[in-house]
Amino acid sequence: MSTMVTKRWRTKKGYLFLQEDECKGCAFCIEFCPKNVLQQSNRFNIKGYYPPEVVDADACVNCTFCQLICPDFAIWSVKDEEAEGSADG
Amino acid sequence: MAERILTGQHFMNGDEACAEGAVAAGCGLFAGYPITPQSEIAERISLRLPQVGGVFIQMEDEISSMAAILGGAWGGQKTMTATSGPGFSLMMENLGLGLMTETPCVLVNIQRGGPSTGLPTLVGQADMMQARWGSHGDYGVIALSPWSPQESFELTVHAFNLAERYRLPVLVMSDEVVGHMYERVEIDPDRIEIVERRKPSVPPEEFLLYEVDDRLVPKGMPTFGDGYRVHVTGLTHDERGYPVLDAETQAALVPRLKEKIARNAADIIMIEETDVDGADVVIVTYGISARTSLGAMRMAQEKGLKVGMLRLITVWPFPEDRIRALADEVAGFVVPEINLGQVVLEVERVTAGRAAVTPVPHAGGDIHRPEQIVSAIEEVLRDAS
Amino acid sequence: MLHKAKPLPKPDVLENLEHPMHRYLRTDRFPHIWCSGCGLGTALSCFTFALDEMGLDDTNTAIVSGIGCTGRMAGYVNLDSYHTTHGRAIAFATGLAVAQPEKKVVVFSGDGDLFAIGGNHFIHAARRNIDMTVLCVNNFNYGMTGGQFGPTTPIGSRGTTAPYGNYETPFNLPYLAASSGATYVARWTTLDTRRLKQAMVEALTMPGFTFVEIISPCPTNYGRRNRLGDGLEELRYYSERSVIQHGADPKHADLYPGSDILVGRFVEQPRPTFLEQYEEQIIARNQFRRPNEKG
Numbered sequence: 134m135s136t137m138v139t140k141r142w143r144t145k146k147g148y149l150f151l152q153e154d155e156c157k158g159c160a161f162c163i164e165f166c167p168k169n170v171l172q173q174s175n176r177f178n179i180k181g182y183y184p185p186e187v188v189d190a191d192a193c194v195n196c197t198f199c200q201l202i203c204p205d206f207a208i209w210s211v212k213d214e215e216a217e218g219s220a221d222g
Numbered sequence: 223m224a225e226r227i228l229t230g231q232h233f234m235n236g237d238e239a240c241a242e243g244a245v246a247a248g249c250g251l252f253a254g255y256p257i258t259p260q261s262e263i264a265e266r267i268s269l270r271l272p273q274v275g276g277v278f279i280q281m282e283d284e285i286s287s288m289a290a291i292l293g294g295a296w297g298g299q300k301t302m303t304a305t306s307g308p309g310f311s312l313m314m315e316n317l318g319l320g321l322m323t324e325t326p327c328v329l330v331n332i333q334r335g336g337p338s339t340g341l342p343t344l345v346g347q348a349d350m351m352q353a354r355w356g357s358h359g360d361y362g363v364i365a366l367s368p369w370s371p372q373e374s375f376e377l378t379v380h381a382f383n384l385a386e387r388y389r390l391p392v393l394v395m396s397d398e399v400v401g402h403m404y405e406r407v408e409i410d411p412d413r414i415e416i417v418e419r420r421k422p423s424v425p426p427e428e429f430l431l432y433e434v435d436d437r438l439v440p441k442g443m444p445t446f447g448d449g450y451r452v453h454v455t456g457l458t459h460d461e462r463g464y465p466v467l468d469a470e471t472q473a474a475l476v477p478r479l480k481e482k483i484a485r486n487a488a489d490i491i492m493i494e495e496t497d498v499d500g501a502d503v504v505i506v507t508y509g510i511s512a513r514t515s516l517g518a519m520r521m522a523q524e525k526g527l528k529v530g531m532l533r534l535i536t537v538w539p540f541p542e543d544r545i546r547a548l549a550d551e552v553a554g555f556v557v558p559e560i561n562l563g564q565v566v567l568e569v570e571r572v573t574a575g576r577a578a579v580t581p582v583p584h585a586g587g588d589i590h591r592p593e594q595i596v597s598a599i600e601e602v603l604r605d606a607s
Numbered sequence: 608m609l610h611k612a613k614p615l616p617k618p619d620v621l622e623n624l625e626h627p628m629h630r631y632l633r634t635d636r637f638p639h640i641w642c643s644g645c646g647l648g649t650a651l652s653c654f655t656f657a658l659d660e661m662g663l664d665d666t667n668t669a670i671v672s673g674i675g676c677t678g679r680m681a682g683y684v685n686l687d688s689y690h691t692t693h694g695r696a697i698a699f700a701t702g703l704a705v706a707q708p709e710k711k712v713v714v715f716s717g718d719g720d721l722f723a724i725g726g727n728h729f730i731h732a733a734r735r736n737i738d739m740t741v742l743c744v745n746n747f748n749y750g751m752t753g754g755q756f757g758p759t760t761p762i763g764s765r766g767t768t769a770p771y772g773n774y775e776t777p778f779n780l781p782y783l784a785a786s787s788g789a790t791y792v793a794r795w796t797t798l799d800t801r802r803l804k805q806a807m808v809e810a811l812t813m814p815g816f817t818f819v820e821i822i823s824p825c826p827t828n829y830g831r832r833n834r835l836g837d838g839l840e841e842l843r844y845y846s847e848r849s850v851i852q853h854g855a856d857p858k859h860a861d862l863y864p865g866s867d868i869l870v871g872r873f874v875e876q877p878r879p880t881f882l883e884q885y886e887e888q889i890i891a892r893n894q895f896r897r898p899n900e901k902g
Contacts, residue, residue: 137624138620138621139624140618140619140620141618141619141620141621142618142619143616150624155637157638157644158643159643159644159838159839160839161798161839164839164843182643186615187615187616187618188613188615188616189613189616190616198800198801200627201649201652201653201656201800201801201804202649202798202800203648203649203652204645204646204647204648204649205638205639205648206626206628206632206637206648206652209626209627211627224895250706251702251705253702272885272889272893272898273893273895273896274895275897275898276898277705277882277885277898279705281698281701281731282727282728282731285694285695285698286695286701286727286728286731287698289691289692289695289698289699289701290699290701291702292702293671293691293698293699293701293703293704294702294705294706295702295706296687296703297703297704297707298706298707301702301706315692316692316695318692319691319692319695444687445707446669446687446703446706447666447667447669447687447707449666450687451666451687451688452687453633453682453688453689453690454689454690455681455682455689456690456692457690464633464636465690
């Protein structure tokens with residue numbers, strides 16, 4: 134997992150991280166994000182799935198719903214008061 | 223506070239002696255299901271284990287009994303279960319799990335007449351091939367066969383030691399007569415050797431669960447909670463213990479499970495020979511049938527016949543080398559067993575026609591009469607001359 | 608008139624970042640084998656976050672699983688993990704739990720494994736109140752082997768061995784768990800992630816035999832054969848029908864065509880555990896040494 138490239142978006146109160154190549158295109162995060170932050174991209178990843186992309190970073194409140202529901206550990210979010218920019222658990 | 227080792231002289235039956243052997247060896251968990259003629263093991267051990275800080279659980283069936291003792295072993299305990307034929311059949315799948323995951327524990331089968339429900343209260347020895355081949359797939363096993371309550375005690379202790387030394391479930395294949403006969407049992411702590419579990423000698427980052435030593439035995443077994451975060455699976459796995467499902471990994475693992483026993487057979491095999499030197503006929507036997515055979519041998523010797531006895535204390539691995547060597551020296555082997563011919567097939571295979579091999583079968587429910595064995599001996603000698 | 612679309616926010620691209628829960632995962636074994644749209648990854652995700660929230664010493668937590676898609680769970684967690692025979696995870700876990708009474712043992716397995724072949728072991732471990740947590744991912748079929756129906760398949764649903772539709776009444780898992788003596792019983796879908804995580808925390812905290820049923824989509828088998836769409840559609844289907852009723856009588860949690868899916872925390876009723884009773888009735892009264900006490 135750590136050799137994956139990770140995309141990181143700045144949100145109002147933190148960051149949203151996505152490891153596209155982990156994604157299996159289930160679209161749970163896109164569909165159930167309460168703030169409609171995500172949409173399906175029209176690129177495919179290395180597995181042939183369409184990963185999500187952030188369409189509205191300002192709407193993200195780092196509620197971590199996407200992080201909890203993602204079955205592939207491909208997306209997570211961090212609030213500012215937590216580690217700055219790194220994803221150490 | 224009760225002692226684990228019940229030092230002294232006792233008058234007890236084979237089942238009770240087996241239970242005491244387990245307690246003496248350090249058994250911390252017994253999980254079993256009642257079945258005649260094992261019940262006295264469970265009953266005695268349910269009394270003794272709480273006295274010495276162990277746990278007894280009567281499980282809902284034999285399947286879960288075998289599973290629970292595997293779990294208890296990975297939890298750091300020495301564990302045992304006991305059963306008879308029908309339960310032995312149920313335990314086969316999880317016995318395979320124990321063999322595949324190289325989990326030390328002891329499985330006692332007090333054999334009774336079979337097949338199926340058979341003769342619940344009467345003797346049989348008809349599970350011997352099942353002991354070797356009962357679980358699906360390829361592997362090696364160790365099976366011990368006591369012929370007295372004294373030996374029931376000693377071989378149960380020894381079974382725990384072999385389990386730790388070779389990392390597998392070890393079978394004690396007793397029978398209803400040995401289990402229910404009352405004899406003197408002497409328990410002397412100075413004559414009891416206990417082998418403790420070999421733990422990892424390197425820290426978790428360097429440890430491989432199935433890295434083996436030059437005896438093909440995994441080098442260390444961590445206990446749950448030691449920090450090794452093991453992964454134990456019945457799937458074909460690599461040295462890390464992770465499932466890798468291909469022929470190559472299978473070839474690296476499964477032959478080793480067989481070789482682990484075959485290659486160390488010389489250290490594992492125990493046989494007892496009586497009057498074998500110069501004998502024309504050697505009785506090859508085990509368990510209660512060996513007691514009868516001893517009497518038959520004396521009867522034959524009184525008739526002037528040159529007869530000896532080779533008693534299998536370990537039935538598996540089978541002492542191929544010794545039987546093969548004897549096959550060139552004797553006119554024949556006579557193999558009494560309380561079944562319709564099981565271990566005799568091994569004798570036949572190894573003898574490969576170089577000597578006569580005469581089974582003395584018995585469908586079960588009783589022991590042989592020594593006269594039957596003497597007749598078989600006489601027949602061998604008649605055919606040989 | 609052409610609307611100018613708001614430009615997509617541009618992310619930074621970083622390397623060598625680990626997922627926040629990576630320490631609970633055997634990352635060298637990822638990607639996992641579960642299908643796109645399967646809820647097992649979500650169940651695993653909630654589990655890792657539950658462990659993290661509890662701050663448990665994870666060397667003192669073990670997972671035991673059986674055979675099936677859910678059974679693969681043991682292979683992906685970075686804990687002492689035991690992938691045992693079909694149906695026998697609870698029995699194995701019983702041995703492990705009594706050998707290490709101070710530690711946490713979690714059984715994570717599927718509906719068929721736990722309730723068909725494993726049913727007997729489930730009810731007895733619950734009856735005895737062995738201290739363990741059983742997390743059952745219920746996807747209403749035997750997924751790994753191709754989609755056969757199972758003991759939780761609703762009446763009328765299809766499976767590869769129920770080509771005319773299943774006509775066997777399924778188990779009501781919360782009811783079965785409660786009546787067998789579980790001290791904690793809850794059910795959630797894999798959409799109720801936060802509540803599911805919370806239920807896992809509660810189940811792991813409550814002593815005794817605790818149980819959480821996790822309803823999950825299985826788009827490759829159950830969902831496909833029952834025309835429930837892809838994983839997303841199947842999850843939406845379960846979610847739309849779920850009704851939260853904490854404290855409901857689990858008798859009403861049965862699932863049949865057209866029913867609501869009752870979710871929530873149904874039972875929270877501690878009682879003495881197996882080892883507590885062992886201790887009270889046998890050890891204390893006879894002044895024996897406590898089981899598995901060192902020294």
